[in-house]
Every structure is written in structure tokens, then in C-alpha cells.
Amino acid sequence: MAISNPQDLIARYLQAVSFWLPRAQRQDIAAELAADIQSQIDDREAALDRPITVPEVEELLRRRGAPILVANGYLPQRSLIGPLLMPIYLLILRILALVCLIPSVVIGLANLLLSHSFWATHSASQQFQNFGAFWNAMISLAFSSIATTTLAFAILEQINQRTNFLTRWEPHRLPAVRNPHHVPRSGSAIQLAVSILFVCWWIKHAPPAVNFPMLHVSLLFTSGFPWFFWGFLLVSLCSGAIAVAHLVHPCWTRSRAIVNLAVDLLGSILFCTLFRSNPFAAIFDPDIQPGQSVAAAQTINHWLITLYPWCLLIAVITTGVNLYRIWRLNKNASA
Amino acid sequence: MTSESFENLRLELRRGSLVLATLAALRQERYGYTLRKTLAENGLDIEESTLYPLLRRLEAQGLLTSQWREEDKRNKRFYQLSAEGTEILNQLLTEWRSIGTSLAAILQEDSHGNL
Known part of the structure; x- marks a missing residue:
């Protein structure tokens, strides 16, 4: 249904923004936002010497930004894994893929395809089922490994935010410069x-x-x-x-x-x-x-x-x- | 690509100065919309979605005070620099001038070198 009243459009916008705001501040922020939009409309109407139209209000709201983005500006900046831990997290994921996931897929697949029972005793549909079960297991393994790692890092992030243990360091404790040819x-x-x-x-x-x-x-x-x-x-x-x-x-x-x-x-x-x-x-x-x-x-x-x-x-x-x-x-x- | 890089750096440069400009503009009591207009008229355009959260942050830090008041038959929230905000503004202005002086000295040094 077409919107004929600019106020209706503004009310919808405010409602959409309010949805994402913290409950305690919701009413206050929405009221301030409404006052700002109304002041802008007043200015515009004075300049145009006529009431503002719905498409013009639409344009005005579009320039303000998507409701979730506008609301996001009022929210504290949060991240599951912060910039400090992100490189370590990505490194662990790479190691996980290289040491656990890829070998598991390669070996599991080799075991499946090289087993005599897979080719000799099963029908094509059973082989397909076995194949599906194998990939299901692999996907479950991948998801559970990634989820566990992510959860562990999210907990570390929370601990670090409270204790700052990752930012405490001593220059003399840095590892010695690595010589790849040296054998301890x-x-x-x-x-x-x-x-x-x-x-x-x-x-x-x-x-x-x-x-x-x-x-x-x-x-x-x-x-x-x-x-x-x-x-x-x-x-x-x-x-x-x-x-x-x-x-x-x-x-x-x-x-x-x-x-x-x-x-x-x-x-x-x-x-x-x-x-x-x-x-x-x-x-x-x-x-x-x-x-x-x-x-x-x-x-x-x-x-x-x-x-x-x-x-x-x-x-x-x-x-x-x-x-x-x-x-x-x-x-x-x-x- | 160069213009995109310039735009990113320009925004980064302006972001820091917006706090200073906002605090300076609020030496006089204003509500959000007029504050934004004042800043825009002086060449510092700031989006609503940036300004209002910034005002809330500064208020939470005790640098601004605010109150709802009726003006032209409408309720508006007026902001003003607090005593603490005035002190911080003075410190920031000193820092700002010091950065300007340093930068001017560096640029002058460089132009001598080039000559």
C-alpha cells in the first residue's frame, strides 16, 4: 500500500531505528532523531514555500542511512574477536585446516575409495550413501573445529578486555631471531x-x-x-x-x-x-x-x-x- | 585509486578534528540540527548518523551537558560545553596549535631542502 503521509513514513523510520537501539535509551534517541528530522523538514518547506512531499521525505531518509546503520552508531563497538586476536585466530584456523581438516579429508577419502568392501559389496546407491555420510562427517568436523576455535577466541577476547593480558609484554622476553638453518x-x-x-x-x-x-x-x-x-x-x-x-x-x-x-x-x-x-x-x-x-x-x-x-x-x-x-x-x- | 586514497585520508584527518570543532561550537548552547548547520556553514559537513552518537559519547564522558527544552513549539535537546569540557577543549586547542606549528616547521624545512 502506498504511503501518502510524510509523517507516517517518518514514524516507520523511527520505529525501524528504535528496534535496534538499547531499551534504556530507545525513547530518548528516537525523540532526538524525530526532532532533527522535523527541523530539517521545516527548513526544507520554508525553502520550497510548500509542504514537503512523500518522495522528498523518502530521499531525505535515504540520505540519513539504513535504520540499522543509524542505530549502530549509538551502540558500543563490539566484536566477537578483536583486532588484537584476529591475526592469531586466522593463523590457528590455517593450521587447523592444514594439519587436521585437509589431511582428514584426504585420508578419509583414500580409506573410503581404496577399501575393497566399498567397491565390491555395495550397490551404487549404497556407495553414494557412504560417500554422502563421509562428506557429512567431514563437514561436521570442519564446523565443530571452527566453532570450537571461534568460541575459545571469543572467551580469550572477553578475558583480554577485562585483564589486558595480551598487551602486557617485555621486550627482553621476545624470542631470539630465528635462523632457519640452525639446529638446536x-x-x-x-x-x-x-x-x-x-x-x-x-x-x-x-x-x-x-x-x-x-x-x-x-x-x-x-x-x-x-x-x-x-x-x-x-x-x-x-x-x-x-x-x-x-x-x-x-x-x-x-x-x-x-x-x-x-x-x-x-x-x-x-x-x-x-x-x-x-x-x-x-x-x-x-x-x-x-x-x-x-x-x-x-x-x-x-x-x-x-x-x-x-x-x-x-x-x-x-x-x-x-x-x-x-x-x-x-x-x-x-x- | 589516488582520489579514493585521498578521500579516505581526508576523512581520517577530518574525523579527529570533528570532536574539536563540535566542542568549540558548543561553547554556545545549541541543539543538534543547528549545531550541524553551524559546522556545515563553516566547511565541516558532518552526517547526522555521526554527529548524534558523538554528542552522546561526549556527554557520557562529562564534556557536554544537555537538556530537553521547548522551542518554536517543539521539544529539542540542547547541548552545551560543561566545565570539564571547557578545560579539555582548551587543552585540545593547545595540542591542535602545537601540531599546526610542528607541521608548518616540517613543511618549511622540506621546502628549504627542496630549494
Whole structure:
């Protein structure tokens, strides 16, 4: 229905603005706004020497702005996550996507498409349903992760507004300037210790079965085990040697980076092959009845196959990191 | 793009001076509409949606006082600088002049350098 009375139009505008205003100030602000609009109309009518028309009032109100924007000017400036936390929030979301969401999608999809049961036993409609269920799960995962992160940051924002804990800082506590080629000696010491411990344990307890003396558990390997034994031993020895080199000279060099890539590649291949090769023949545990030791080993083998995509993903990431390191060292050398 | 950048910077520059202009104009009691007209006549156009929230903020800070009064058979809210507002205005004007002096010195220095 067309509006014929300018006052009606003004009343509608004031009502729309008032809707968004805080209750305590609503009446006062609306009255002041009304007085201002009326003064403007009075001025206009005096200049035109005639009553103002509805389209002219429409134009006048349009220039004042949308009711929600006008009301917004009176409201305190609030934000769920303020400018101080926003960069950290975006960084966490990126990390979340890179470390959790994208790998989950890739691995979930790989598990789904590579499983024999998906292709062999289900009809096309069931496959479609499984596919839909997978994406539903992924979308739920994405939403819940983003919602949890947002909620955590909103709470942090509220705490910061009350305590200002994020703005309190000391220049001397800033982290040292990062040298991407530097290797912390503490990390190298840990790497060396782990390598030594692993080699000792591997030689003492491994062949032909892996023993966990503290747990009183033994895992008996299948016939292909000697390859893994020597392979893992070689990887551990090389890793220990790299750690020693880093302790002496705690900096990446091109040759050291290439050796590290080769060692990591060998380790990745061994792990990936181990996960897919049903490595365990039997498991001996005091809690497992002798007749069930083979079945228990098969269960572990099944878990390993399920975890294979994750193993593959870690291998790809590790290789990527190594290649990036070599590329950066080459770039620095050429510069 | 250049004119857009200029417009953004111009608005930013004016935003700070609007508080000063509003406080200065309210040394004399005015209601919102006449205040806006006064500022516009002196070259400082300000939108209603900016002016009224600003007046409320300044009043909440104790720099302005206001009262509803009838004028020309209409109820209007009149604003005026408070005692505290007068003190703050004087301080701000000193600061404003100091910025002007600094800027003039910098510009003069630059023009000497260029010459």
C-alpha cells in the first residue's frame, strides 16, 4: 500500500531505528532523531514555500542511512574477536585446516575409495550413501573445529578486555631471531639419545621377535622381518650420526640435508611397507590365551593397514620438509 | 585509486578534528540540527548518523551537558560545553596549535631542502 503521509513514513523510520537501539535509551534517541528530522523538514518547506512531499521525505531518509546503520552508531563497538586476536585466530584456523581438516579429508577419502568392501559389496546407491555420510562427517568436523576455535577466541577476547593480558609484554622476553638453518643442540642431543636407546633395544630384543620386557609382551614377525630389522637399524644409526654432526656443528649444510632426506625416505619406505605387509605372525601376552595369539596379531595387522594412509601422509610431509630445506639451502648458496 | 586514497585520508584527518570543532561550537548552547548547520556553514559537513552518537559519547564522558527544552513549539535537546569540557577543549586547542606549528616547521624545512 502506498504511503501518502510524510509523517507516517517518518514514524516507520523511527520505529525501524528504535528496534535496534538499547531499551534504556530507545525513547530518548528516537525523540532526538524525530526532532532533527522535523527541523530539517521545516527548513526544507520554508525553502520550497510548500509542504514537503512523500518522495522528498523518502530521499531525505535515504540520505540519513539504513535504520540499522543509524542505530549502530549509538551502540558500543563490539566484536566477537578483536583486532588484537584476529591475526592469531586466522593463523590457528590455517593450521587447523592444514594439519587436521585437509589431511582428514584426504585420508578419509583414500580409506573410503581404496577399501575393497566399498567397491565390491555395495550397490551404487549404497556407495553414494557412504560417500554422502563421509562428506557429512567431514563437514561436521570442519564446523565443530571452527566453532570450537571461534568460541575459545571469543572467551580469550572477553578475558583480554577485562585483564589486558595480551598487551602486557617485555621486550627482553621476545624470542631470539630465528635462523632457519640452525639446529638446536638440545634437539640433537635428544635425537642422539633416542637413536642409541633404540639401537640397543632393537639389537637386544628384536630378532626374530620384538620384545617389550616391561609389558611382558612379544610380537613375532613374519618371514620378511630381516629386511625390516636391518633397515630400521641402518636408519637409526644414520639418524644418530646426523645428530652427532649437528651437535658438533649445529647448522644444516646441503650435504647433511641430502643425507637426512635419504635417511627419512628410507625410514618412510620401511614404515609404509611394514604397515601394509601384515608384519606380525603372532602376539604373546600373558593376558592372551595361547590359541588366540595369531588372531590378536591379525587384529594388529588390520589396525596397521587402517593407519597406512596416515603413515603415507607423514612420509609425504617429511619428504616435503626435507626437499624444502634443500631448496632453501640451495637458494641461500646461490644468493 | 589516488582520489579514493585521498578521500579516505581526508576523512581520517577530518574525523579527529570533528570532536574539536563540535566542542568549540558548543561553547554556545545549541541543539543538534543547528549545531550541524553551524559546522556545515563553516566547511565541516558532518552526517547526522555521526554527529548524534558523538554528542552522546561526549556527554557520557562529562564534556557536554544537555537538556530537553521547548522551542518554536517543539521539544529539542540542547547541548552545551560543561566545565570539564571547557578545560579539555582548551587543552585540545593547545595540542591542535602545537601540531599546526610542528607541521608548518616540517613543511618549511622540506621546502628549504627542496630549494
